[in-house]
Amino acid sequence: MSLPHALLTALVERPGTGAELARRFDRSIGWFWRASHQQIYRELARLEAAKWIRSAPVEDARGRERSYAVLAAGRRELKRWIAEIEDTPRAVRDELMVRLRAEAALGPAGLEAQVRRLIEREEARLKLYREHEQRAFAGRVDTRERRLQHLVVTSGIRMVSLRIEIAKEALEILGMEVGRDGES
Amino acid sequence: MSLPHALLTALVERPGTGAELARRFDRSIGWFWRASHQQIYRELARLEAAKWIRSAPVEDARGRERSYAVLAAGRRELKRWIAEIEDTPRAVRDELMVRLRAEAALGPAGLEAQVRRLIEREEARLKLYREHEQRAFAGRVDTRERRLQHLVVTSGIRMVSLRIEIAKEALEILGMEVGRDGES
């Protein structure tokens, strides 16, 4: 389970409030570990109870905004976790593949429109990722730290690109008539 | 949520017992939707309660083995689901990326060994997938149905390959000394 450690990482990079973290999760960290604001608040409360982070009311704040920062024990925990053996091989979840296989088993069922929507969404996402890469890294990928950060961003780009490529191939096959060979 | 529909798909492809489904999930469907045997039994009970599948004791069975098969209502439900709008943009979960980003934030913390193990695991998986592709499709990718099935299998291969490629690039960066440029 990684949510607490994703949050610790975000807060090591820069302290912030719950809402700000939720926004950052939408912008970049969340590319690889999505979390709703409810999850984030619940987890921040746990991390504070464990004394891995501390919070303080934001000065001049509207409402009850609190800013969170990582404590020494939190850094230790994060460092420990990085090298921890990950024995659970991760839960794979890809609905498109399940649907493709279902359509293969049942015959045409209207998956094409669905896939077109998926392609649109993923292309929008790809555009966003590429813009982020330009903005954040424009030519400056020098240190070990920045290389690692850059690898994470480009990995996102490559994974989304692959998903789009596969979805487009799926479209071609879905367009075929049943029983036809298509090799004509 | 797709587990019920992954199970329906598996049972449309071929009826079977709970344990057999668990094994099939390890072999191929589960590449894209993993499920433990406990989950499978629980979900089979629900699907039967919903009258989407029916079960019968296996003839000459050892123990209380029951074989499940999809009913007409189950096929209708699966067909409906295939074309359903998928508005939840899917929960992305990639621990490696979270760890890379954490190591970028904290400096070297022993991630290299972890990544090496990951590469080994993924390469074993890749080998498995490739063997499966050979065995199941050897040259015979003719009909629409088989093309879809083949796309699912090759997509698995391509996704795992990309993960390995990225992990190997990560290894190179992780091996760098902090503060060095590496462009020497």
Next chain:
DNA sequence: CGGGGCATGTAACCTGTTACATGATTAG
């Protein structure tokens, strides 16, 4: 000063995981 939006939650529920239980079957 009233309505909409925002930050921070609470509650109920569902999914997925972990640990264990039971009875039958097969292997030695």
Next chain:
DNA sequence: CTAATCATGTAACAGGTTACATGCCCCG
């Protein structure tokens, strides 16, 4: 005959989702 294995579960819990609640601020 006994031990290991297999199929089928049960129970308890942690993680994740959805719907709603509260109080403050800012805009008009």
